[in-house]
Amino acid sequence: MTAVHAPLTGLLDVDQVAADFPILSRTVRGGNRLVYLDSGATSQKPLAVLDAERGFYTQHNAAVHRGAHLLAEEATDAYEDARAAIASFLGAQPRELVFTKNATEALNLVSYAFSNATAKAAHGRALPPLAERFILRPGDEIVVTEMEHHANLVPWQEVCDKTGAVLRWLSVDEDGRLDLDHPEHGLSSVLNDRTRVVALTHQSNVLGTVNPVARIALAAHAVGAIVVLDSCQAVPHLPVDVHELGVDFVAFSGHKMLGPSGIGVLWGRYDLLESMPPFLSGGSMIEIVKMEGSTFAAPPQRFEAGVPMAAQAVGLGAAVRYLEALTSADGSHAGMAAVAAHEHALTSYALESLSEISGLRIVGPSSGEDRGSAVSFVLEGIHAHDVGQVLDDRGVEVRVGHHCAWPLHRRFGIAATTRATFYVYNGTRDVDDLVSAVRYAQTFFGVA
């Protein structure tokens, strides 16, 4: 039983894109073609990124922002050129971008600004000008959502434990959208003049939901809160202009957007970055160091202690250029708009195809509107781990479990889901293979 799908428009030329990713031509268990549907966890890397990293090491390698020799100059230029390329990709200024190890570190960098400012203030120690915005008092409130990845939840719980602040949250409705009108956990019930931080995900890594960031940011700013956006699942998939979002901080990781592992980015409004105390301290983040105490460099250097990950930054710069150069097969879109159009078409196709399977329930919005490419589901009578195992036997690599969003799964009364995520190298054939493997799992476990 196969439904007739509407013709898909705006797709990338998947065969052409996939040819840039050597790993996609390997086979997996049983000699099966690799159907990689776990880009939400980490994406594969095109040759352009690998070549850029290799080129850095074979031609320019030196410790960045140290030394006066030629290689040090070239390495520093390569690192700062990458910052500029990524900033331009986001509609930002280079000085607003801090390189971190990953998005988790980027989010911790912000959360630690609060606990560090609070701790220093308690002892009357020096803080940057306007750092009061980061000082929390017992009873101040931090707002998150029920759909957060642990990376944008646990750090805020930690801040609360250290400062006496109180954690509150916006709840998720049955369709996987934020329930902004909820009587207890809605926007107007949760936000108040004690709200100091609103931290939320741009796009859920489980549900695929794209949140109404502008509306929430406006409401948060109206009560004077700082807005922190986890854009791990958005920056790789949608055109993002950080200034247009209306938020104060945006965090994302490089490895989910074709870049290397070991690099993440924090974008922040410069006046806020300037008023934050350091997170990690040590070399190259200082201004003057004396035995009696130290002063700190201006951002972004203030937050980049130690020798930075230069090759990874160069690799991420190459990833951004690669994404910007993509175009729809029909010429309708270019760059990130082409990526978004491709994923939108593919996600709609996947939602339609999967919904034809009896006993399968999508956890998240069932339509493609305001929705990214993470498609999570439960299969009646088969635990996600077992679904994943059977899919893996067919070469279909998905993520199973709670995807670091345990409270969200608890809210839906489930322990685990199977999640497929799509990216620029996935096509309708991958969706068809997924659907066929899911049906095979049902047969194997006798629940078809």
Place this chain on the structure above:
Amino acid sequence: MDLESLYQEIILDHYKHPRGRGLREPFGAEVHHVNPTCGDELTVRVAIEGDVVTDISYDGQGCSISQASASVMFEQLVGHPITADLAVADEFLALMQSRGNLEPNEDLLGDAIAFAGVAKYPARVKCALLGWMAWKDAVSQAVDRESPEVTR
């Protein structure tokens, strides 16, 4: 390696028809173990009399491997001396950590030998061990609680 060798009939049978499932009284100790990577959970109660394991009761949620493993464990361990059970549990642990490079002792393991295929899938080893590690924890707590009375 194919799916059938991982999901042996015995495993699927225990998954669909778990033995000894449900929490019962009396018990000497109760533990709650989770697999934080996937969210599987299991509560295990152990009752001992003297040096014999008289009951293991359990409840939880998880994949076929974790749930079937708890069911097989119930069958293999209840009614035997603690020392004998610990030997079985150690053999099971060794089998799971072997990556498939250990000739399992079938006399010791009984039906638990059906999990030999799991050892070749490192991501599933924790599933198979969830119940057994919980049992080991519970039995040591139960013994600790009982020992003061023994020495009195």
